[in-house]
Amino acid sequence: MTAVADPVGDRDLGPLQPPGDTTGLFGVARRRYLLKLLVQKELKVRYQASLLGLAWSYLKPLVRFSMYFFVLGLVLDLRGEIPMFALHIFAAMIMVQFFTDTLNAGTKSVIKNKSLVRKMNVPREMFPVASLLVTTYHTGPQYLILIIACLFLGWSPDPDAFAAAVLGIAIMLTISLAVALAFSALNVSFRDFGNFVETIGMLVLWSAPMLYPWEFVAELLGPVGEQIYLANPVAMAVLLNQRAFWVPTVDPDDVTYMPDHLLVHGVVMLVVCVGLVAVAQWIFSRHERAFAEKL
Amino acid sequence: MTESVVVDHVSKQFTLQNARTLKQRLVRRVEGQETNPKFVALDDVSFTVEQGEAIGLMGLNGSGKSTLLKLISGVLRPDSGSVLTRGRIAGLIEVTAGFHPQLSGRENIFLNAAILGMGETEVQGKFDEIVEFAGIGRLLDTPVGRYSSGMFARLGFSVAAAVDSDIFIIDEVLAVGDPPFKKKCIKRIKQVRDEGRTIVFVSHNTTQVKRLCTRAVVLEEGRLGFDGSVADAVHHLRYDDDTDEDGDGGEI
Numbered sequence: 001m002t003a004v005a006d007p008v009g010d011r012d013l014g015p016l017q018p019p020g021d022t023t024g025l026f027g028v029a030r031r032r033y034l035l036k037l038l039v040q041k042e043l044k045v046r047y048q049a050s051l052l053g054l055a056w057s058y059l060k061p062l063v064r065f066s067m068y069f070f071v072l073g074l075v076l077d078l079r080g081e082i083p084m085f086a087l088h089i090f091a092a093m094i095m096v097q098f099f100t101d102t103l104n105a106g107t108k109s110v111i112k113n114k115s116l117v118r119k120m121n122v123p124r125e126m127f128p129v130a131s132l133l134v135t136t137y138h139t140g141p142q143y144l145i146l147i148i149a150c151l152f153l154g155w156s157p158d159p160d161a162f163a164a165a166v167l168g169i170a171i172m173l174t175i176s177l178a179v180a181l182a183f184s185a186l187n188v189s190f191r192d193f194g195n196f197v198e199t200i201g202m203l204v205l206w207s208a209p210m211l212y213p214w215e216f217v218a219e220l221l222g223p224v225g226e227q228i229y230l231a232n233p234v235a236m237a238v239l240l241n242q243r244a245f246w247v248p249t250v251d252p253d254d255v256t257y258m259p260d261h262l263l264v265h266g267v268v269m270l271v272v273c274v275g276l277v278a279v280a281q282w283i284f285s286r287h288e289r290a291f292a293e294k295l
Numbered sequence: 296m297t298e299s300v301v302v303d304h305v306s307k308q309f310t311l312q313n314a315r316t317l318k319q320r321l322v323r324r325v326e327g328q329e330t331n332p333k334f335v336a337l338d339d340v341s342f343t344v345e346q347g348e349a350i351g352l353m354g355l356n357g358s359g360k361s362t363l364l365k366l367i368s369g370v371l372r373p374d375s376g377s378v379l380t381r382g383r384i385a386g387l388i389e390v391t392a393g394f395h396p397q398l399s400g401r402e403n404i405f406l407n408a409a410i411l412g413m414g415e416t417e418v419q420g421k422f423d424e425i426v427e428f429a430g431i432g433r434l435l436d437t438p439v440g441r442y443s444s445g446m447f448a449r450l451g452f453s454v455a456a457a458v459d460s461d462i463f464i465i466d467e468v469l470a471v472g473d474p475p476f477k478k479k480c481i482k483r484i485k486q487v488r489d490e491g492r493t494i495v496f497v498s499h500n501t502t503q504v505k506r507l508c509t510r511a512v513v514l515e516e517g518r519l520g521f522d523g524s525v526a527d528a529v530h531h532l533r534y535d536d537d538t539d540e541d542g543d544g545g546e547i
C-alpha cells in the first residue's frame with residue numbers, strides 16, 4: 001500500500017457531537033451555496049418540458065388580473081368608485097399572489113423532497129426556504145412592471161411611500177416564511193393538510209382589500225372590526241403596498257382612504273411576523289425529528 | 296486513540312401507522328386497542344468506533360442496519376440513548392438519493408456534492424476527478440433519469456467518495472455496478488481507510504467485509520448480537536456454513 005498523506009491526523013476534528021444539523025434557519029443561512037442549487041433545480045425542473053416555460057409566471061397573473069379588472073371594474077363598475085382601479089388591484093395582487101404561491105409550494109416542499117429528507121443529512125428548513133426564494137424570483141419582474149406602470153401614470157412618492165414599500169415587502173417575506181416553514185412540517189404529519197391550505201388561500205384572496213377598497217371595510221366593520229381586519233398580515237402588506245404605489249399615483253384631488261397610522265401598524269406587524277417565524281421554527285423543529293420515518 | 300462514533304444505549308421505535316384519521320383513532324381507542332402500534336427497530340445498542348477504524352456492520356435483512364446508519368448519519372434521531380460523532384460525515388445510505396432524474400449528470404454532481412457538504416470551490420476542484428472516476432464523460436449533459444441503474448450508482452459513489460469526510464458510511468453500494476467498477480470502489484475505500492478516516496461498511500458480502508474491515512458489529516433483531524473480529528462475526532452469523540452456490544464469496 002502506498003503511503004498517503006494523513007489528512008485526518010493533522011486536523012482538529014472538534015468535539016463529539018450529535019450528527020445532523022439542528023441549527024434550523026441559521027443552518028440554511030450558512031449553506032447558501034446548497035440553497036442556491038436547490039432553487040436553481042426547482043426552477044429548472046418546474047419549466048422543463050413545458051411549452052411556455054417561464055412565460056407561465058407572467059401569463060397566469062396577467063389572466064387573473066384581466067379577470068378581476070373585467071368583472072369587478074367593468075361588470076360591477078368599481079372603476080367608478082376607486083380611482084386608478086387597475087393599480088389598486090395590481091399593487092394588491094402581487095402581495096396576495098406572493099403569499100398564496102409560497103403557501104402552496106412551501107406546504108408541499110418537504111414532501112416533494114422526500115428522498116432527500118429520508119436519506120441525506122441536510123437542514124430540512126432548506127426546502128420551505130427554497131420555495132420562498134422561487135416565488136421571490138417570479139415576483140421580482142412583477143414588481144418591476146408595477147414600478148414602470150406607476151412611473152408611467154404619474155407616481156409621485158413621498159418618503160412615507162418608500163417606507164410603506166419596504167415595510168410591506170418585509171412583512172410579506174416574514175409571514176410567508178413563517179407559514180411555509182410551519183405548514184411544510186405539519187403537512188408531513190397530516191396529509192390532509194392540503195385541504196386546509198386551499199381554504200386559507202381562498203380566505204386570503206377575499207380578506208385583503210384587493211377586489212374592494214379599504215373604505216368599504218372601514219364603513220362596514222366599525223373601529224373594532226377594523227382592527228381585527230388589520231390583524232391579518234396579508235391585508236397589512238396589501239395596504240402598505242397600495243400606500244406605496246397606488247396612493248401616490250392617484251390624482252391628489254381624488255380621495256384615497258387608508259387606515260390611520262398605517263406605518264405604525266406596519267412596524268408592529270413586522271415585529272409580530274418575526275415572532276411568528278420563531279414560532280414556526282419551533283413547530284418545524286418539533287416535527288422534523290420524525291420526518292425521516294413518517295415520509 | 297480518539298473516538299469517532301459513539302453509540303450509547305440507543306433505541307429506536309417506529310410507529311406502524313395504520314390508524315391515521317381522527318375517526319380511526321377514536322374507534323381504536325374505544326375498542327381498547329393500542330392507537331399506535333410500535334415496532335422496535337433498535338433495542339439498547341451500544342458500541343464505539345475509534346478514529347480510523349473500519350468496521351463492518353452485518354446482520355440479516357430487517358435487523359436494524361439501515362436504521363443504525365441513518366442514526367449515525369443524522370437522518371434519524373434516537374428515541375433514547377445518544378449517538379455522537381466527530382468530524383464530517385459522508386453518508387452513502389443510498390448513493391442516488393440526492394439525485395434528481397430531470398437534471399443532467401453535471402448538475403447532479405454539483406447538487407449532490409453540495410448536499411454532502413462541499414462548497415462551490417471544493418466541488419469545482421474535484422469535478423474532473425469525480426467525472427473521471429464515474430466514467431460517464433460522454434453522458435455528462437444527459438439527464439440522469441436516462442442513465443442505466445449501474446451508471447446512476449457509479450455517479451453517486453464517485454461524488455460521495457470525493458468528499459473529504461472523517462467518517463465514511465457505505466451501505467450496500469457495491470451491490471450495483473459491474474466487477475471492474477466494484478474493484479475500483481474497493482480500491483478507493485481502501486485508500487480512504489488508509490488515510491485514517493473512519494469507515495462504517497454495511498454488507499452481506501463476507502469477502503468484502505474481510506478485505507476492508509478489521510472489526511465487525513452484528514445486529515440481530517435490533518440488538519447487538521456480536522462485536523469482534525470479522526472472522527468470528529461471520530462464524531456467528533453462520534454465513535460460513537452456507538454452500539456458496541455462485542462461488543463468488545457470497546456476493547449477491
